[in-house]
Amino acid sequence: MTAAATFSVPDEAAMVRLGALLGAASQPGAVVYLCGGLGMGKTTLSRGLVQSFGHRGAVKSPTYTLVEPYQFGELEVFHFDLYRLADPAELEFMGIWDYFGPHSLCLVEWPERGAGVLPRADLAITITAAGSGRSLQVQAGSDVGEHILARWQSAARA
Template identity: 60%
Template sequence: MKQVLADEQAMAAFGAALAASVTEGGVIFLRGDLGMGKTTLSRGVLRGCGHTGSVKSPTYTLVEPYDTPSGPVFHFDLYRLSDPEELEYLGIRDYFTEQALCLIEWPDKGDGVLPSPDLEIQIELSGTGRSLLLTPVTQKGQAMVDNLSNTTTELAGDD
């Protein structure tokens, strides 16, 4: 599924729609260069899960936990990770439960330690907006995409 979003507001709205598409926890890899909107998308997901407090980028902490009305959400930013084995010291495996939604920015930095994703989202520039390519990896990821496809047409901007 490809989605073109016009601006930051559309990215946050798409994140909220993505949150609504999740019926149980899952693992979502967020890929894209610096400044593409991975954290903005994550903020939208958290808002969609009912989180009302601040959402900060976990660039220095590696993970920020959120207890939302929709269940636990863990937002990872692995940009500053120098060795995937560092994730073992974080107790990384404890985060990946059936109920938890795990959003992982820079997943390549955790190769060999992270579980496979349910859904991968590649974010790239598209004019002044962003283009998102959603690739489901599991049946759970496919269900997310199927649920999204009916709710996101109003978010699209001009190509």
């Protein structure tokens, strides 16, 4: 897969909006990796995505629980934060494979901490600082990822 894109994000509100557009472009069964240092906006992007499905409560980083589930009809969104994961084998003990399925959309912060256990990403997003804003480098890792990225880019341009 070679589809890639870059998004410039000037502020938090724009990150939330971009997350909402990603939610609208996503599809069940997809796995999205969210990479970047502390405070780069991974959870903010996730908040926009989760809210795009109608969630009105808080969307926080599940740093201590590892996963936060959200139910939207038949769609389940699972937001993982693996920052505190000591060993990828811990994911096996928590039944990680039960979360990844055809009716779920999985967002994984700090996916490198689950290397060797996590499924491959359909979309990998790396967030870095860019002046006072952020830059998102997006790489599709599958046909599903390419379709999501194309829809996301189209929505972001509109």
